[in-house]
Amino acid sequence: MRLSRYFLPVLKENPSEAQIVSHRLMLRAGMIRQASSGIYSWLPLGFRVLKRIEQIVREEQDAAGCLELLMPTIQSADLWRESGRYEDYGKEMLRIQDRHEREMLYGPTNEELITTIFRSEVKSYKELPKLLYHIQWKFRDEVRPRFGVMRGREFLMKDSYSFDIDQAGARRAYNKMFVAYLRTFARMGLKAIPMQADTGPIGGDLSHEFIVLAETGESGVFCDKALVDRDVLSQEVDYDVDLQPIVDSWTAPYAATDEKHDAARFDALPAGQQLSARGIEVGHIFYFGTKYSEPLKAQVAGPDGNPVTVHMGSYGIGVSRLLGAIIEASHDDAGIIWPDAVAPFDIGIIDLKPDDAACASLCSDLYGRLRAAGREVLYDDTADRAGAKFATMDLIGLPWQVVVGPRGAKNGVVELKRRATGEKQEVALDAALGRLIPNG
RNA sequence: CGGAGCGUAGCGCAGUCUGGUAGCGCAUCAGUCUGGGGGACUGGGGGUCGUGGGUUCAAAUCCCGCCGCUCCGACCA
DSSP states (O other): OBGGGSOOOOOSSOOTTOOSHHHHHHHHTTSEEEEETTEEEEOHHHHHHHHHHHHHHHHHHHHTTOEEOOOOSEEEHHHHHHHTHHHHTGGGSEEEEOTTOOEEEEOSOOHHHHHHHHHHHOOBGGGOOEEEEEEEEEEOOOSSOBTGGGBOSEEEEEEEEEEESSHHHHHHHHHHHHHHHHHHHHHTTOOEEEEEOOOTTTOSSOEEEEEEEOTTOSEEEEEEGGGTTOOOSSSOOOTTSOOHHHHHHHHSSOEEEGGGOOHHHHHTSOGGGEEEEEEEEEEEEEEEETTTTTTTTOEEEOTTSOEEEOEEEEEEEEHHHHHHHHHHHSEETTEEOOOGGGOSSSEEEEESOTTSHHHHHHHHHHHHHHHHTTOOEEEEOSOOOHHHHHHHHHHHTOSEEEEEOHHHHHHTEEEEEETTTOOEEEEEHHHHHHHHSTTO
């Protein structure tokens, strides 16, 4: 993409409404604009990141055997009366009426809807287990939206639902999602640590929050340092084998948010192993048994022919919130530092002097070859000053920058800069291409 | 939902106390010079001062209502 043809309204100054760094940077980098309190439009740069994050989530769900579908944003109030949640949900639920004065609502979550889909189509234990998910916009009318997309009212969420014949089956589904979540967040360059969460009236140990460590995180967290730098991605996961040992290896060391903090257990750790930090919740997995299948009568015929109420779990990832979380965890004074896997573009080319023939031709050659190799490139071909171009490129945080000036262009040399480290080196064009094209 | 603020150009703000022809910086447009870390100069464009009412010869400024946004707390993916 040529910057001269793109839509990238960057701001030099901080908008006064933005308090935390991710919100400021998303506004300054031209990723989002607020439409009203807690509701945002996604501008092209932000939308690209949103799509990449969504795709990673999708790939890992699919790998774990979860099936994607899509349920609507608008649901019927009657459905929620059936589960008893229409009244319980209170003012957080956005209630609306259609032209026939039927009561509708903008879905804050989808347990009811997915359960009715399941109950009307699945009749036998032989069709179990089933894991279904969708990635859809939700609305929760938060009393006090803040922190930009980290706590908006409208948000994009991936939610999965598991259906099993018994609790042991539900635990297997839970473990699959547990492992899939570890991989999902690791692929985005995040250190996300599963921490035991409140299970409410259900009880048991089957609820975890996945917490990203970030200095500006909203809640205090305490954990064993051993959990922080674990390698998650180097081994492929076979979702057909028993995953309990992997889950156990993660849940054995101490990890808790301040709400569930057990100071005695934490203090028992060797001092060098204690990590007290701040964190952002980006995922939550939850077994809730028959809480919805009971009132909504989601039953299948068991092996003996008698109806069995299915055991369910739900598994959420805050997709739009992840943008904020990633920026909170990865930025510096100059701007965002995107992890490679989620960056809106892989590479930024800065032409320092677009009206210089050598610069322009080297840049467009480079641009064409990178694109031909499948790389996403933002090519700054504008007539701005060098300083402004550097500042914009640092602000939007593309992992690699290629700076082409008239001096280098004459000799076929470009400057390669890694955003994360700031490391720069002058290299020949072919060497740059070698670095920027995997297996190239 | 309790408490506290703020709405003046695209963004950041001054002007409001003490009423008298709406300003500054950045951005933007034109031109000249510049040219490797948010350039300089010259000239321009852009405002129903959130909104409705009231007081007054005169309201961004004083009074009342409404709307929007933000912050602190409680709550939360």
